[in-house]
Structures are given as C-alpha cells and as structure tokens.
Amino acid sequence: MPLADGEGITTEELRLAARNHGMPLEALRHDVTPVGLHYLLIHYDIPYVDPATYRLMIGDRQLSLDEIRALPSVTRPVTMECAGNGRAALAPRPISQPWLLEAVGNAEWTGTPLKTLLEGADGVEVLFTGLDRGVENEIPQAYERSLPFADATADDVLLAYDLNGAPLPPQHGFPLRLLVPGWYGMTSVKWLTRITVLQEPFDGYQNATAYRVRQSEDEAGTPVSRIEPRALFVPPGVPDFMTRHRFLEPGPTTLTGRAWSGHGAIASVEVDTGEGWREAELGSEHGWRAFSFEWDAPPGEHVLRCRATDTTGRGQPDEPPWNLGGYANNAVHRIAVTVG
Numbered sequence: 409m410p411l412a413d414g415e416g417i418t419t420e421e422l423r424l425a426a427r428n429h430g431m432p433l434e435a436l437r438h439d440v441t442p443v444g445l446h447y448l449l450i451h452y453d454i455p456y457v458d459p460a461t462y463r464l465m466i467g468d469r470q471l472s473l474d475e476i477r478a479l480p481s482v483t484r485p486v487t488m489e490c491a492g493n494g495r496a497a498l499a500p501r502p503i504s505q506p507w508l509l510e511a512v513g514n515a516e517w518t519g520t521p522l523k524t525l526l527e528g529a530d531g532v533e534v535l536f537t538g539l540d541r542g543v544e545n546e547i548p549q550a551y552e553r554s555l556p557f558a559d560a561t562a563d564d565v566l567l568a569y570d571l572n573g574a575p576l577p578p579q580h581g582f583p584l585r586l587l588v589p590g591w592y593g594m595t596s597v598k599w600l601t602r603i604t605v606l607q608e609p610f611d612g613y614q615n616a617t618a619y620r621v622r623q624s625e626d627e628a629g630t631p632v633s634r635i636e637p638r639a640l641f642v643p644p645g646v647p648d649f650m651t652r653h654r655f656l657e658p659g660p661t662t663l664t665g666r667a668w669s670g671h672g673a674i675a676s677v678e679v680d681t682g683e684g685w686r687e688a689e690l691g692s693e694h695g696w697r698a699f700s701f702e703w704d705a706p707p708g709e710h711v712l713r714c715r716a717t718d719t720t721g722r723g724q725p726d727e728p729p730w731n732l733g734g735y736a737n738n739a740v741h742r743i744a745v746t747v748g
C-alpha cells in the first residue's frame with residue numbers, strides 16, 4: 409500500500425528497518441564485505457536450528473549437515489542485493505522494508521553445487537522451502553520460492569554453509585541456504601529445509617503475489633528475477649550527523665565505488681561531477697567491480713552521479729520507474745556535496 413509523496417515513515421517501516429539493517433555505503437571500500445556489515449533481510453523470525461539434528465530433505469532423501477559438508481565444495485564471491493533496494497526513494501513510497509541504497513553486500517560463500525544433487529531429476533521448477541514461518545497479507549506460510557529448473561541447475565548455484573570462511577551466522581541462514589548468484593536476494597532461500605522438484609509452476613505467495621513488477625493488484629505483472637546493473641559511490645568526504653550531507657576539501661580527490669549486474673559483467677561506469685558524463689576507470693573484479701574517477705573538486709555545491717552499463721547493454725535510468733512493490737529501482741546514484 410503506497411504512501412503519498414512526502415508522508416513520514418510509519419512505525420511499521422521503522423520496526424522493519426531496525427531488524428533488517430543495510431550495509432553502510434563506506435563499506436563499499438572492502439573487496440569482501442565483513443559479515444556484520446552485509447545487509448540483512450528477514451521476512452519473519454530467525455529460526456533456532458540444532459545442527460546435530462538438522463536434515464535437508466531432497467524429495468525422499470535426507471542429508472545431514474556432515475553429509476552435505478563432505479560433498480565437493482566451491483567458494484565464490486557473490487554480490488547479493490535485495491530486490492527492494494531503492495524502494496524508499498519511489499514516490500508514492502511502497503510500504504515495506506524502506507531501503508534507500510544500502511541493501512547490498514559482497515561476500516565469499518562456500519557450499520556444494522546444487523546441480524550434482526539434482527542429477528537424474530527433471531522437472532519444470534524446483535521449490536526451496538525455509539524453516540521460517542509467518543503470515544503475509546493474512547496468508548500463513550513458510551518462506552519458500554521456486555526457480556525454473558534450468559536456473560536451479562545452473563553451474564554457479566550453491567547450497568551454501570560458510571560465509572567468509574566461517575559457518576553461516578543465524579541471521580544469514582544457518583546451517584544451510586540456497587545461493588543463486590546474479591538473482592535478487594529473495595531467490596536465495598535461507599534456513600533451507602526442503603528441496604522439491606515440481607512438474608508444474610509453483611503458485612505460492614512469494615512467487616505469484618510478492619516479487620512481481622506490476623502497477624496494480626489486478627495485474628499479474630512479471631516476476632522479479634536478475635539484478636539490474638548499479639554503480640554506487642563510496643560517499644566522499646565527511647557527513648553531517650543528521651542529514652548525511654557530505655563536506656569535502658577543494659582540490660584533487662579520487663571518487664571510488666563498486667558496480668555490479670546480475671545480467672552480465674560490468675562494461676563501463678560513468679561519473680558526472682556537473683560537467684557531463686565521463687568514463688571512470690574500472691578496477692579489480694571480485695564479485696562486484698571497483699571503479700575510480702579523478703576529480704579536481706572546485707569550491708561550491710555539487711551533485712555527483714555515477715552509473716553502470718553491463719555487457720548486455722543494460723544501464724541505469726535517471727528517474728526510477730514506479731511499481732507497486734517498489735522492486736528493482738536501479739536509478740542513478742546521486743550525492744550532494746559541499747566543497748570548501
């Protein structure tokens with residue numbers, strides 16, 4: 409239910425924001441996001457799980473954590489972003505977790521490729537069910553989502569048990585979660601308890617009702633899937649405590665940030681400091697891609713902007729197109745700075 413432009417944040421949104429923290433944008437400096445700085449999004453409650461009695465069910469098979477950890481393991485850096493990132497900047501504002509820009513993290517995940525566990529199976533979709541339960545829109549449910557069979561059996565999809573080299577902490581899905589690189593975060597089901605191969609499309613809440621790009625409730629809309637390209641600055645200079653407005657010394661300064669896309673690699677990042685778009689220099693890639701831009705900051709008020717383009721040609725809009733759930737808003741990052 410969207411609020412009119414300019415209406416204050418509700419107590420419900422504040423309660424969600426206090427539970428589900430974002431990644432402070434200065435943490436874009438880290439190649440690998442430290443665990444406590446990675447964003448969090450939890451629809452219901454964090455389940456309490458005893459690893460000794462935990463079992464993953466795949467069809468009629470049951471696997472213990474030790475059995476899963478004994479399977480071939482892969483470690484890879486993955487940029488994860490919530491589909492609602494940017495929601496609070498939409499007008500009217502869709503009422504849900506009120507993310508500004510900080511619902512992102514880039515961690516090193518270790519797990520076993522899901523593909524090998526599904527060998528011999530065939531179906532239309534694969535359903536992933538979490539241990540957490542709750543009520544959404546008056547519908548009681550476990551958090552569960554399906555993926556098309558081909559996407560679920562892609563080479564890079566993992567059943568992940570370690571995050572940055574240590575067991576998943578409770579809030580990130582202990583003891584086991586799905587990890588689908590390139591897709592918005594809702595796909596990567598935490599506290600995984602069951603995997604079911606389906607012979608027809610799943611019509612549960614998180615696929616059929618939530619996570620659809622649409623203008624009204626009567627529209628079916630299109631499913632939210634892969635992460636749209638985005639570039640974000642490490643906020644330059646120092647902030648004002650309350651407004652977060654930035655203050656910077658005049659003279660040569662290096663603007664830095666990270667860019668990512670779930671559709672392809674980053675092809676370019678451009679920066680505008682008020683004199684038009686210029687190409688930034690691309691740096692190392694480790695999940696997300698570093699960029700930097702040399703700026704001789706003149707005294708005065710400036711608006712800095714950055715935007716990414718990926719190898720599929722997708723870019724970022726200046727103004728965010730509105731949708732009911734407030735999903736996939738990848739509008740250009742702007743930061744207002746006072747130099748001098």
Ligand SMILES: Nc1nc2c(c(=O)[nH]1)N[C@H]1C(S)=C(S)[C@@H](COP(=O)(O)O)O[C@H]1N2
Binds near residue numbers: 446451
């Ligand atoms: N079981 C379960 N899995 C879940 C969720 C959840 O609430 N329950 N939230 C999803 C959403 S919306 C996002 S954005 C990511 C967030 O993962 P993180 O908290 O590890 O960053 O987890 C996804 N997986």
Ligand SMILES: [Mo]
Binds near residue numbers: 449490593594
């Ligand atoms: Mo999310």
